[in-house]
Amino acid sequence: MESLSLFHEINAKPDEYAAKWKTETGGKVIGNFCSYTPEELITASGALPFRILGTGADISKADAYLQSYSCSLVRGALEDALAGRLDFLDGTVFPHTCDSIQRLSDIWRMNTGFPFHADLVMPVKLDTESAGEYMVSVIRKFRKDLEKGLGIEITDDMLKDAIVTSNRVRKNLSRLYAVRKQNPELINSSDLHTIFRAAMLMDRKQLADSLEPIAASLESKTATAATKKKRVVLSGGLCSMPDVYKVIEASGGAIVWDDFCTGSRYFEGFIDENGDLEKNIAEKYMERVACPAKHSGIFSRGEYLVEKIRENNADGVIFVFLKFCDPHSFDYPYMKEMIEKEGIPSMLFEIEDKSSSEGQLKTRCEAFMEML
Amino acid sequence: MTSPENKTDVKPDTKKDPDKEKRKIKSDKKMREIMTAYYIEAKTPKEQTGKKIAWITSGGPVEPLQVMDVIPIYPENYGAMIGASKMGVELCEKSEEMGYSSDLCSYARADIASSTVNGGPIGGLPEPDMLICCNNICGTVLKWYEVQARYYNVPLFILDTPICHTEFNSDMKRYVVTQIQEYISFLEKICGKPFDYDRMNEVGALSIRGQALWQEILDTTMNRPAPMTCFDAFFHLAMIVTLRGTQTAVDYYESLLAEMKERIAEGIGMLPHEKYRLVWDNLPIWYRLRWLSNKFTDRSACLVADTYTSGWCSSMKYLDENDFLGSMAEMYTRIFLNSGTDIMADNIIKMVEKYEADGVVFHSNRSCKPYSLGQYDMQKLIQKKVGIPTLMIEADMVDERMFSESQVETRIDAFIEMLK
C-alpha cells in the first residue's frame, strides 16, 4: 500500500525522524516508556512524545548498570541511551509500572544526563475513588513539571488542542483495527504494527492527518471472501520485539486483536474534550484496560481477553512477552486457564531478545496453527 | 525475613567447644519458642481461637490487625523458612509446572506452590480470611496477592504506597492517609466490629518501642568486637516483622538487648577474631546462611550490619509518637526500599560510617528486582564517596539452583584480599 511508505520509513529510522523533526520545528523531544504516559500534555507543551522501544542493538554498555535478569526493553533502552542513540532527547518520562522500570528510572536519572526527567508516580490501583483523585493530582503535577522543565506555559487551549488531536489519532487507529477484524486480508498485521510503532513517535497532527485517508480508503474496499486463516488474538506486551506479526502471518495465522501496549492499549478510550481537562485525562487512564502492572480487580485482564476472543471470533491465543517480565508472567497462568475454559487453545512465547527468537517462534507458530 | 527453622543447617557439634559455647547467643532458644507458639496458634482451628487470619506483606501495616485481634501471617516469612529448610527448589519447580516463570520472585513462587500442596516446613500456612498487600516493597507482591485472592477467594486490600524516587509529596501523603482510613473500614467490615482507637494508641506505642529496641540491638555491633553479626540479625528479625506492635516482641527484644550489652561488657564478640567489618546488602541467602557465615568468620570478616534487617526501623523517623495512626502513612511509604537508588546508596554509606565498615557485600538477588537493580550504581557511589571495596554475589534467596558455591567462594577470597 503506497500510503504506508511514510510509516515504514519512520519505523526504519525513528531516531532520524525525531532529529529531523527537532531541527525543522525547533521543538523538544521527550522520550517516554509506557502507554500510561499522558502524551496529550507533552504534545500540548509543543514537544514531541517519543516512545522508547529499544533498537535491539547488542548490549555492551548497559551491562555495567543492569543485571542480566532485567528484560530486554529495559536493558536495550539504557544501551541506546548510553551509546548515544537517543541523543536527540531533551528529557524522559517514566510512568511508574513494573519494578524494573522503577529502577531504570533511577539509573537513567543518575547516568544518562538528559536535561529533563519526570517520574509519574501514578496509582497502582485503578479501581478506587481515592486512587482516582490521586491520579488527577499526578496529572496536574506532571503539567507543572513539564512547564517548569521545558520553560513554557501550557494553556487550557493548548491542552484542548492536543486532546482533540490525540482523540483523532485514537479514533483512526481503532478504525484500522475494525477493518482488520472484519477482513484481515485488507491490512496485514505487520503493516498495522509498523503504523503503531511509528505513531508513537510521530508528530501527532501529522499522524492524525495521515491516518485519516488510510482508514477511509480501507473502509471503502469491499470485503473479499472470509479469510481461511486461523484467527488469533495476541496477549502480552511487546515493546522491543522482533516482527512477530510477520512470523504469525507467514505460518497461516491472521491476527484479529491484541492486548498490547503497542496496540489496543494505546488507542482504547477517549478523552472528554470539555470541562476539567486534567481530570478527563486522568479518567481515561483510570478506565482504560489495565496493564498487568496495575490493578483493577483480580480478573479484569482475563475477562477482557475472553471478551475479545468472543467479539473477534478467535480460534486461538498467542501469549507473547519478554523474558524477565514479572507482571505478564504472573498473569499468564490464570489467563490461560480462563480461556481454556472457553475451549480456546493457546501458546506462550517468551522473547529473550530479537535475534535469538525469530527462528524458534516460526517453528512454534507453525505447529500451533497446525493444531488449530 | 527469618524463621525458627532458620538455623536448621546448623549441625549440632558432636563435641562442645567451650569457646563456641561462650559465643552463642542465649536468647536464641526463647526466640524459637515464641515463634513456634505463634505458628501453633495460627494453625489452631479458627473455631478454637476465634480469630481471623490475614496474610500480609512484610512491609505492610500490621498494627491495625493487632488492634482487631487478627492473626497476621507473613508468606514472605514462610518463604524464608522454606529457603532455610532447603525446600525451595521443590516448591519452585512445582510453581513452574503450574505455569509460573522461573524468573519470578522465589518467595512468591514457593508460596503459590505451597498453597496447593500444603508444602514447606510446617505443612502449609493457615488459610487466610483476607489478604493485605502493601506495595512499598515491590510490584511483585501485588501480582502475587492477586494470585492468592483468586485461589482462596477472599477479599484483598491493597495499600498503594507511591514510590518516592526523589520525593514524598503532599499528594502522595493525602492518598496514603486516605487509604489508611479505607484499610480500617475494610477491617471493620470483615471483622464485624468497630475499630478500637484507644487500643490503636497502645499498639502504636508498642510498635514504636519494638522498632526502637530493634534499632538499639542492631546498633550494639558498633562495638568492637561486635556481639552479633547480621546472620544473627536475620534470625532475630522475625519478631519485629511478625509480632510488631505486641508486648511479646517488646519483652523479647528487651532481654535480647540486655544480653548484647552483657556481651559487650564481657568483651564477647561473635567472631573469635574480628579483623574486617562488613555491611551486607539485600535479602539473606537462606539456604546457605551457615556456609556463608563460616566463610566470612574463617577469614576474620564480621558482617556488622545490613540493609535488610534495618529495613524494619529505617523509617521510624517519620513516626509521630503521639499520633501513630496519623503518621503511619508516611512511615510505611518512606521505607528505604520504596525510595530512589541514590537514597538507598546513601543509606548504605551512612551504615558504613556508623559501623566503621571496611567493605560492602552486595547480594545481587535475581528474585528481587527492586532491591537488586541499581546495585551497580550503589557500588560506584560507595567507591566514589567512601572509597572502600565492594563485593557482588550473584544468587537467589530461596532458589538454590541459582547458587554456585565455587564461584561465590572465589569471589569472597578475592574480596578479602582487597581488604588487606
Ligand code: SF4
Ligand atoms: S516488558 Fe515487563 S518487565 Fe519489561 S519493562 Fe515492560 S512490564 Fe517491565
Ligand code: SF4
Ligand atoms: S520481589 Fe523482593 S521485595 Fe518483593 S516479595 Fe520478592 S523478595 Fe520481597
